[in-house]
Amino acid sequence: MSLMITPTDKNLIPIVEKVQHGERLTLEDGLTLYQSPDLLTIGQLANEVNLKRNGDKVYFIQNMYINPTNVCEAKCAFCGFRRDPGAEGAYTMSADEILEYVGTRYSQGIREFHIVGGHNHTVPFDYYLETISILKKHYPHVTIKAYTSAEIEFFSRLTGRSYEDVLKELIDAGLDTMPGGGAEILTERYRLKMSPDKASTDQWLEIHGIAHRLGLKTHATMLYGSIETLEERLIHMLRVRELQDQTGGFMVFIPLAMQPRSVNASIKRRTSAMDDMRTIAISRLMLDNFPHIKAYFINIGTQLAQLSMHFGSSDLHGTLVEERISHAAGALTQQALTRDELVWLIQGANRTAVERDTFYNEIKVYE
16 A cells, blocks of 8 residues: 555554455455444545556446336336336337437447346347347447346246356347346345345346356446345445456446435435445455446436545446436436546546546546
């Protein structure tokens, strides 16, 4: 470490020493970090870890979100996006409608289509394959980042095929990488209460492991701020860390702050700035084998995302163009940012802005 770190909370001294000597933190260490009043030391420690790994570079991508359908068989307690078939506001875009949607929003420089939608059981698996293939045909240079592990499990039930066979078909259609959604909190107590209709903890991890074996680099998320305990957040981190030890296939970890079901919800229904910064910092400290921790401005806002660059994050996500899922659940933030705005935020934190592709290859460094 380049700085001398002196905690005001003496309980942090052993953790500081472990991190400075490159020793892996335990669940008990994580609980100490969550319970400590000394947030600034935790942030400073995470910042030093990130600077050692990534220097002062903070990454972003020009990407576009696409949500082809909001019809979903699952009924997750936190979701404001899903609709039943035939319900008011339910939609399923045809291939032509997807192309029209993209065509009216596409701009030069977009390098990634991020595709996530409902588990729509009223359309065949071919619909999901065509969504990818038609975009790859018309935009062959754009990376297709599509379908969460939970969606893959759904496709497996829909078709009666194995996870591996489903993934192979998607790869043949043009799939390049998978997003990290559907993880929520990787404990069964949480999932039985909040997302009982979706992939289990073991299934989520298994599918990402198979994807890694097939050559896909993927993402991992954690949806925090509802009924989970602090211990469950840490169990979640340890489970993805263990899989990363085995495969090395995760590129980034994304802590996602839970959004309330209404934009008019009380601030007491939202995560606090202190919790958001602490969780980003602890993610950086616990996940010693992840290259990057992402600050998702859609959920925590641009100002906290900017601050997070001094609490261990090295990625500010992307332009998005139009985000729907978090905003359907009550997010108050912008639905998109421009490239210039992302550069401005990063440089305003005294960091070097780096435009990247999906796989963290550097496209342009903004001096």
